[in-house]
Amino acid sequence: MVEKQKTRFKLLPYQMLARRWMLPAILLIPAGFALRWCVPRFPQLNPASADLGWLISIVGVLLAVYTLLAHQSYVSFHKDHFVIHPPFHPMAVSYNRIKLVHPIEFNLLFPQQKAKNSQYRLYDKIWGKTVPVVMLDGFPLPRWWVKLWFHPFLFHPNENGILLVVDDWM
Numbered sequence: 001m002v003e004k005q006k007t008r009f010k011l012l013p014y015q016m017l018a019r020r021w022m023l024p025a026i027l028l029i030p031a032g033f034a035l036r037w038c039v040p041r042f043p044q045l046n047p048a049s050a051d052l053g054w055l056i057s058i059v060g061v062l063l064a065v066y067t068l069l070a071h072q073s074y075v076s077f078h079k080d081h082f083v084i085h086p087p088f089h090p091m092a093v094s095y096n097r098i099k100l101v102h103p104i105e106f107n108l109l110f111p112q113q114k115a116k117n118s119q120y121r122l123y124d125k126i127w128g129k130t131v132p133v134v135m136l137d138g139f140p141l142p143r144w145w146v147k148l149w150f151h152p153f154l155f156h157p158n159e160n161g162i163l164l165v166v167d168d169w170m
Helices: 012-041 047-071 117-122 143-149
Strands: 008-010 074-077 081-085 091-094 098-105 130-136 161-163
Touching: 008 012, 012 047, 012 117
Parallel strands: none
Antiparallel strands: 008 074, 074 081, 081 091, 098 130, 130 161
16 A cells, blocks of 8 residues: 655644643643632732733633644645645745755754754754755745744745755655
């Protein structure tokens, strides 16, 4: 039996973000409710801070939703285009826009030495990888708009290019 080729590849930066932030996001929700419950029972606490509990819980819910969406981020390939599906705004890129596709080591574009300590620890599995770079004639959407919604590690730092930071691209 012929094995079907994979057409969806999970985006590693979003996978790692989701893995890091899911537990704190889930813990913020009961922490907010606990604050809301505790403030009236302790007279030394400011009663106005009880409303902070709602805010903390809402932030926890929003963060949990984002991490769930980030965990589902992927790149899919079709007959005449490919689509990058980040958490909020997918972008389809026609194969006609592609100038060049070549592999490059992730360290060459984003050196480990220049990374912040938190970035280095969060993305430790990416630094040694070889990733495909898709050089484009131009983005299908305005560049500032795409940079607003996409992870910074998905962009070539110097040129019009997209890095497909996925696990098993070969």
